[in-house]
Amino acid sequence: MIFTRWSAKLPGTQRRAAARSGRAAPRAAAAAPLADASAASGSGSVPAARAEGAADRAADGTNPATADEPVPATAPPTVDALSVHDILGTLPALVAVVYGPEHRIAYVNGAYATVFGPRPAGRTAREALPELDELGLLPLLDQVLRGGTPRTVKSRRVPGGAGPDGSRDGYYTFTCTPIEVTDSGPAPDPEAACGAPHHGVLIFGADVTDQIESAERLRVSEARQRAAAVTLQRSLLPQELEQPDDLRVAATYQPGGTDAAVGGDWYDVITLGAGRTALVIGDVMGRGVRAAAVMGQLRTAVRAYARLDLPPHEVLQLLDGLAAEIDASQIATCVYAVHDPNEGRLVYASAGHLPILVRDPDGTVRRAAEPTGPPLGTGGWLHTSGSVPFGPGCSAVLYTDGLVERRDKDIDDGVEALERALSGATGAPDIVCDRLLRSLGITAAHDDDVAILTLQHPERTGHDAELFHNAALELHGGTEAAPRARAFASGVLTSWRFAPELHDLGVLAVSELVANSLQHGTPPMRLRLRRTDRRLIIEVTDGDDHLPRRRRAEPADEAGRGISIVATIASSWGSRRTPGGGKAVWCEFALPRG
Numbered sequence: 001m002i003f004t005r006w007s008a009k010l011p012g013t014q015r016r017a018a019a020r021s022g023r024a025a026p027r028a029a030a031a032a033p034l035a036d037a038s039a040a041s042g043s044g045s046v047p048a049a050r051a052e053g054a055a056d057r058a059a060d061g062t063n064p065a066t067a068d069e070p071v072p073a074t075a076p077p078t079v080d081a082l083s084v085h086d087i088l089g090t091l092p093a094l095v096a097v098v099y100g101p102e103h104r105i106a107y108v109n110g111a112y113a114t115v116f117g118p119r120p121a122g123r124t125a126r127e128a129l130p131e132l133d134e135l136g137l138l139p140l141l142d143q144v145l146r147g148g149t150p151r152t153v154k155s156r157r158v159p160g161g162a163g164p165d166g167s168r169d170g171y172y173t174f175t176c177t178p179i180e181v182t183d184s185g186p187a188p189d190p191e192a193a194c195g196a197p198h199h200g201v202l203i204f205g206a207d208v209t210d211q212i213e214s215a216e217r218l219r220v221s222e223a224r225q226r227a228a229a230v231t232l233q234r235s236l237l238p239q240e241l242e243q244p245d246d247l248r249v250a251a252t253y254q255p256g257g258t259d260a261a262v263g264g265d266w267y268d269v270i271t272l273g274a275g276r277t278a279l280v281i282g283d284v285m286g287r288g289v290r291a292a293a294v295m296g297q298l299r300t301a302v303r304a305y306a307r308l309d310l311p312p313h314e315v316l317q318l319l320d321g322l323a324a325e326i327d328a329s330q331i332a333t334c335v336y337a338v339h340d341p342n343e344g345r346l347v348y349a350s351a352g353h354l355p356i357l358v359r360d361p362d363g364t365v366r367r368a369a370e371p372t373g374p375p376l377g378t379g380g381w382l383h384t385s386g387s388v389p390f391g392p393g394c395s396a397v398l399y400t401d402g403l404v405e406r407r408d409k410d411i412d413d414g415v416e417a418l419e420r421a422l423s424g425a426t427g428a429p430d431i432v433c434d435r436l437l438r439s440l441g442i443t444a445a446h447d448d449d450v451a452i453l454t455l456q457h458p459e460r461t462g463h464d465a466e467l468f469h470n471a472a473l474e475l476h477g478g479t480e481a482a483p484r485a486r487a488f489a490s491g492v493l494t495s496w497r498f499a500p501e502l503h504d505l506g507v508l509a510v511s512e513l514v515a516n517s518l519q520h521g522t523p524p525m526r527l528r529l530r531r532t533d534r535r536l537i538i539e540v541t542d543g544d545d546h547l548p549r550r551r552r553a554e555p556a557d558e559a560g561r562g563i564s565i566v567a568t569i570a571s572s573w574g575s576r577r578t579p580g581g582g583k584a585v586w587c588e589f590a591l592p593r594g
Helices: 013-040 047-060 084-090 110-116 130-134 138-147 209-236 289-307 312-326 411-423 429-439 481-495 500-520 562-569
Strands: 006-009 094-099 104-108 151-162 168-183 198-207 248-254 264-273 276-284 332-340 345-351 357-359 365-367 386-389 395-399 450-456 469-475 525-531 535-542 572-577 583-590
Touching: 094 110, 094 168, 104 110, 110 151, 130 138, 138 151, 138 168, 138 198, 151 209, 168 209, 209 264, 209 289, 248 264, 248 429, 264 289, 264 450, 264 572, 276 289, 276 395, 276 450, 289 312, 289 332, 312 332, 312 345, 357 411, 365 411, 395 411, 395 429, 411 429, 429 450, 469 481, 469 500, 481 500, 481 525, 500 525, 500 535, 500 562, 500 583, 562 572, 562 583
Parallel strands: none
Antiparallel strands: 006 168, 094 104, 094 198, 151 168, 168 198, 248 450, 264 276, 276 332, 332 345, 345 386, 357 365, 357 395, 395 450, 469 525, 525 535, 535 583, 572 583
């Protein structure tokens, strides 16, 4: 088929031609007087001839303003005389024209032939344009031909379709537009001849290889940054949770999906000594490496402040000031809780974080009530501590907002869903974490980071219960207090069937701690012995809040050696202020394995 004998008419072409004819009529009418004037003056030259004569006079140096002929009005150039074949042939885009229900080839331009090779006119697309089938465009051509509506497919890969030498794959966005192909003469190919006008499709392929490659480079760069942030995040989280004697603890962290930048969620478990355990979970607002770095600094600070064995609200007060110093634009939420097995409670403080959920042995789930202060880094707020019962058989969940927050729901609905999931979640803490993730619909494609910290205070029976004992003695001032404390400790340690060496060290530690309390403390005083499956804990409390410290005693000193002796013979020791306005001094002895 010779395409020059065909013309392509886009929808609306006839209307635009009519409009041009309508605009040309007034111009012709306006030009009529000029023609009449020329005839009257005896000049028989046409406007083109006058233009050529004016040009000659200009070349000879004659002033055109003195010429007898008036200068005609020049019509603006139009594209009506341009060849569609020539226009499409100069386009760098891929252009092909097909017609009829079998999509026979009417035309392909040079760019199309360069990428796919020359294509014979008159052949069907399924036979001569196999690339359209590979690109999935043949069904699209049918839809466009039937519906008369343009359709577009984006970023289709064309092997060897990029670069002047076809050395790399190209990507093209193809637009299929319905057109009418009219027959301006007899078709040379009888097989291609069909009634005019013919409905056809113009296939236009725009090269988007550079955009696709740029987007791919951007995705690779973002993936590297995200991988670095995730690596940093995971390296700053505890690699292995500390396992307290009286609690079973498990935690999980899941970063957001591949399209989401990593956040600043973190958790930690810190053993404080004397059987007490600190549990913390927090969330730095924002995403990326910066949020992960701020999270790492806050987590390190929490561990340092926890070693001071301060009440939860004082720890958050210190963190609040530190968060503002690290980055005033970064806001973080946090819950810090302390479990003491002797009290059977969780004492906690919250800085803008979601409430702790506690599950009782009967399956009832309770939210830890107020107080809750503003997030860390806001300043100007005095945090306070609260408490919630947490005895044997209870479990609790600390979590970040990624677990319960959804864009289309209120966050309270998410917390209620978590309560329902926790009420039926039984088993070990790690199993509970997995069940909560599944119940809340958290998958690898979730768009936010999720951190969960689960703890259980197990009920012990049988042989396991024999490994946990408590004994306490109220101390009264006087010279008989120290001998009485030593006798009580000796009897208790003997009943617990400790080895003679550990028995003697325990009695010595009791003697020194009680003597220190009698000399520097005030009533009421109390001695407490606690045995777990891994350690022996000795603790003495009194009513004075002055904390002892270890110091080097001079040879002539008569005092100051008690704490040094305790620190030497025990595995660890420490002291803390008690809520009632006193202090507790304790030491621990590690029990032999087996």
